[in-house]
Amino acid sequence: MSDRVNFPDDRTSDRRTITSGFFEQEVYLSREETAAFLHDLADQLEAGTSFTISASEWEIPFDYSDPVEVEIEFSEQRERELEIELEFTEPSGGDELSVR
Numbered sequence: 001m002s003d004r005v006n007f008p009d010d011r012t013s014d015r016r017t018i019t020s021g022f023f024e025q026e027v028y029l030s031r032e033e034t035a036a037f038l039h040d041l042a043d044q045l046e047a048g049t050s051f052t053i054s055a056s057e058w059e060i061p062f063d064y065s066d067p068v069e070v071e072i073e074f075s076e077q078r079e080r081e082l083e084i085e086l087e088f089t090e091p092s093g094g095d096e097l098s099v100r
Contacts, residue, residue, distance in 0.1 A: 003044060005040045005041050005053045005054070015059045017060075018060045023058070064090060065090070065091040068088055071085040072084055
């Protein structure tokens with residue numbers, strides 16, 4: 001099984017690999033495309049602690065550690081809106097702290 005989680009428009013092409021800096025992308029998917037994306041992500045979460053999320057022009061390889069933060073936000077201001085956010089944090093790569 002590949003560690004890649006693709007957006008539905010994914011094509012094989014030269015992609016920009018993002019490993020530093022800031023990147024934000026908002027996409028609109030159908031119900032079926034969203035379900036497929038979430039199934040792929042769930043498969044990767046069960047398989048290990050790394051995955052690559054990608055679209056046709058970019059990819060982000062990412063190693064993460066437990067726990068994964070899940071934030072649920074509900075708002076009913078102009079319209080009813082439910083937001084579900086997953087936040088993955090990279091493993092601590094630093095030395096263990098000690099007192100000698």
